[in-house]
Amino acid sequence: MNFMKVLVAVLAALALGAIIVGGCAYTGYNRAVALDENVKNMWAQVENQLQRRFDLIPNLVESVKGVAGQEQTIFLGVAKAREAYFQTKTVAEKAQAAGTFESALSRLLVLREAYPELKSNEAFLKLQDQLEGTENRLAVERQRYNEAVKSLNTFTRKLLGRMYADLAGVEKAEYFQIEEATKATPKVDFSGKPAEQ
Numbered sequence: 659m660n661f662m663k664v665l666v667a668v669l670a671a672l673a674l675g676a677i678i679v680g681g682c683a684y685t686g687y688n689r690a691v692a693l694d695e696n697v698k699n700m701w702a703q704v705e706n707q708l709q710r711r712f713d714l715i716p717n718l719v720e721s722v723k724g725v726a727g728q729e730q731t732i733f734l735g736v737a738k739a740r741e742a743y744f745q746t747k748t749v750a751e752k753a754q755a756a757g758t759f760e761s762a763l764s765r766l767l768v769l770r771e772a773y774p775e776l777k778s779n780e781a782f783l784k785l786q787d788q789l790e791g792t793e794n795r796l797a798v799e800r801q802r803y804n805e806a807v808k809s810l811n812t813f814t815r816k817l818l819g820r821m822y823a824d825l826a827g828v829e830k831a832e833y834f835q836i837e838e839a840t841k842a843t844p845k846v847d848f849s850g851k852p853a854e855q
Contacts, residue, residue, distance in 0.1 A: 682818075683822070683825070686818055686819070686821070686822030686825075687822050687825055687826050689813065689822065690813065690814070690819070690822045690823045690825070690826040690828045691826050691828065693806070693809055693810040693813055693828070694810060694823075694826070694828040694831075696806045696809070696810070697803070697806045697807055697810050697831045699806075700799070700802050700803035700805075700806040700807075701749065701803055701834075703799045703802065703803070704796070704799045704800055704803050704834060706799075707792060707795050707796040707799050708743070708752075708756060708796065710792050710795075711789065711792045711793070711796060712740055712743065712744075712759075714785060714788055714789050714792060715736060715740060715763070715789075717781075717785055718766065718782070718785040718786070718789060719733055719736060719737075719766065721779060721781045721782045721785055722766060722769055722773075722776065722782060732762070732765050732766055732769065733766075735762040735765065736759070736762045736763060736765075736766050738762075739755065739758045739759035739761070739762040739763075740759060742755045742758065742759075743755040743756060743759055748832065749831070749832040749833075749834060750832050750835075752834075753832075753834045753835055753836060756834075756836070757836040760836070763789075767786065767789075770782070770786075800834050803834055804833050804834055806831075807831040807832070807833050807834075808833075810828070810830070810831050811830050811831060814828065814830050
């Protein structure tokens with residue numbers, strides 16, 4: 659009789675342990691999936707803003723071309739940078755292409771200093787305002803995306819988080835980082851002389 663009580667107690671403890679372990683695994687698995695989906699959702703928002711920016715650029719270029727048509731190297735740089743973005747696959751490649759594009763776009767916007775008539779061109783000013791608004795929204799979405807990446811990556815580095823992430827097939831995510839070179843102030847030379855290397 660005493661043996662039966664011990665056996666029932668051991669079985670109850672094992673069942674309770676299995677329920678606790680199963681509950682932790684279930685919760686951990688679901689958390690890994692939720693964090694991964696959040697990263698994907700935040701990246702989609704970044705891409706929405708990037709797409710909006712890329713849709714505005716042809717109009718901006720056309721309004722500038724009417725006034726500063728001889729600045730073909732700048733227009734070609736913007737077009738090539740825009741095209742390069744759409745040929746990328748990974749977040750790191752997209753971040754690099756977006757940085758290159760931002761640099762080319764900065765040179766385009768600097769044209770307003772060399773061509774005073776752009777400062778009073780209503781179409782250019784409206785497009786510039788839309789672009790500035792897009793850039794602000796893009797900065798916010800990048801920050802949100804990077805925060806989601808931080809949450810996911812922190813979870814996957816924790817003691818059991820890696821196990822749950824592996825179980826759910828969730829990989830560590832990449833931050834959206836802009837290269838240091840693209841943060842520099844653009845230099846635009848209107849003298850017609852080749853740039854020094």
